[in-house]
Amino acid sequence: MARAIVNVPPKARRGEIIEIKALIQHEMETGFRVDNMGRVFPRDIITDFICKYNDEEIFRAELFPAIAANPFFSFFTTAIESGTVTFEWSGDNGFSATASRNIAVE
Amino acid sequence: MTPSIVIGLLWLGGIAMAAEIPLSERQSGYELMGGDTRAMQDDDTANPAMLWVLDGEALWNRRQGAAGKSCADCHGDARAGMKGVAARYPAFDGARARPVDLEQRINICRAEQQKATPLPFESKELLALTAYIGMQSRGMPIESKDDKRLTPFLRVGEELFKLRQGQLNLSCATCHDDNWGGKLAGAPIPQGHPNGYPLYRLEWQTLGSLQRRLHNCLIGMRAEAFAYGAPENVDLELYLMWRARGMKVETPAVRP
Numbered sequence: 001m002a003r004a005i006v007n008v009p010p011k012a013r014r015g016e017i018i019e020i021k022a023l024i025q026h027e028m029e030t031g032f033r034v035d036n037m038g039r040v041f042p043r044d045i046i047t048d049f050i051c052k053y054n055d056e057e058i059f060r061a062e063l064f065p066a067i068a069a070n071p072f073f074s075f076f077t078t079a080i081e082s083g084t085v086t087f088e089w090s091g092d093n094g095f096s097a098t099a100s101r102n103i104a105v106e
Numbered sequence: 107m108t109p110s111i112v113i114g115l116l117w118l119g120g121i122a123m124a125a126e127i128p129l130s131e132r133q134s135g136y137e138l139m140g141g142d143t144r145a146m147q148d149d150d151t152a153n154p155a156m157l158w159v160l161d162g163e164a165l166w167n168r169r170q171g172a173a174g175k176s177c178a179d180c181h182g183d184a185r186a187g188m189k190g191v192a193a194r195y196p197a198f199d200g201a202r203a204r205p206v207d208l209e210q211r212i213n214i215c216r217a218e219q220q221k222a223t224p225l226p227f228e229s230k231e232l233l234a235l236t237a238y239i240g241m242q243s244r245g246m247p248i249e250s251k252d253d254k255r256l257t258p259f260l261r262v263g264e265e266l267f268k269l270r271q272g273q274l275n276l277s278c279a280t281c282h283d284d285n286w287g288g289k290l291a292g293a294p295i296p297q298g299h300p301n302g303y304p305l306y307r308l309e310w311q312t313l314g315s316l317q318r319r320l321h322n323c324l325i326g327m328r329a330e331a332f333a334y335g336a337p338e339n340v341d342l343e344l345y346l347m348w349r350a351r352g353m354k355v356e357t358p359a360v361r362p
Contacts, residue, residue, distance in 0.1 A: 028311075
């Protein structure tokens with residue numbers, strides 16, 4: 001599975017605004033490049049990214065060929081309760097990756 | 107000889123220097139980057155090069171080759187054993203009677219100790235291992251080369267740095283000694299220090315070695331680039347590291 005680096009604060013106060021970061025290794029081949037013989041490198045990109053906080057979707061993104069390799073997302077949410085933040089990436093050629101982090105809310 | 111050249115001549119380790127950047131005026135390419143790019147490098151959870159570092163850590167501990175040995179079997183924990191190593195490479199190799207860079211050292215280890223096939227230059231695995239080893243020296247000053255055996259190679263590296271070549275008749279020094287801080291096609295010209303390699307270049311969208319950077323510069327000068335692993339490349343690396351002596355290692359850095 002592709003390597004991913006995700007960052008969720010391990011502890012937060014209830015109601016605190018927290019930053020969540022997710023970075024994943026992927027070449028994001030656009031489908032527009034050609035080799036020396038003029039053959040197209042087939043498109044191979046991540047198409048979807050979903051982040052859930054205790055199974056509730058808090059962030060979703062669609063990705064397109066113009067997005068750089070190794071996509072990085074950073075976004076904010078409110079710490080409501082202790083639990084798990086999960087990350088899912090999916091894309092071309094059956095690409096799939098997941099990661100999760102626990103958060104303790106006091 | 108004009109007085110300015112006489113003043114510019116500086117003898118250190120037997121090497122004559124002219125028009126060198128004064129030590130106090132040296133700056134890492136980091137200083138020229140925008141806030142967003144700096145933030146990427148400063149935060150290990152945002153720095154894409156860390157993905158390679160994680161790969162490198164896994165490779166460090168993986169048994170490979172006919173000898174069935176991992177890097178860790180001989181060298182132990184890289185966080186202790188590899189501390190400061192990248193800050194002193196390229197280093198002299200007695201058996202080869204010339205300096206080798208970190209990538210070559212890894213491949214020598216692979217061939218001689220692990221009995222495994224050497225990794226190709228710029229392969230994901232070699233970059234990953236180099237980045238992992240390099241990161242153990244992060245924040246440490248680049249060592250000056252006081253090894254007398256390196257002096258002739260350092261001199262060759264210096265000559266290559268100052269040699270005008272290619273259809274544009276440029277030398278490395280034309281940009282990086284004489285015109286740093288200026289602009290080239292709208293982009294700032296850095297001093298050309300090797301303190302962050304292997305690094306993640308946004309233009310490349312991947313991690314790359316110092317030799318790849320040299321390759322790109324030579325192509326830009328419309329000169330013939332040296333082959334990966336060629337002695338000229340290693341001598342240039344050696345000179346660049348000497349030129350950046352005392353500067354802090356930033357590996358794995360991010361650059362635009």
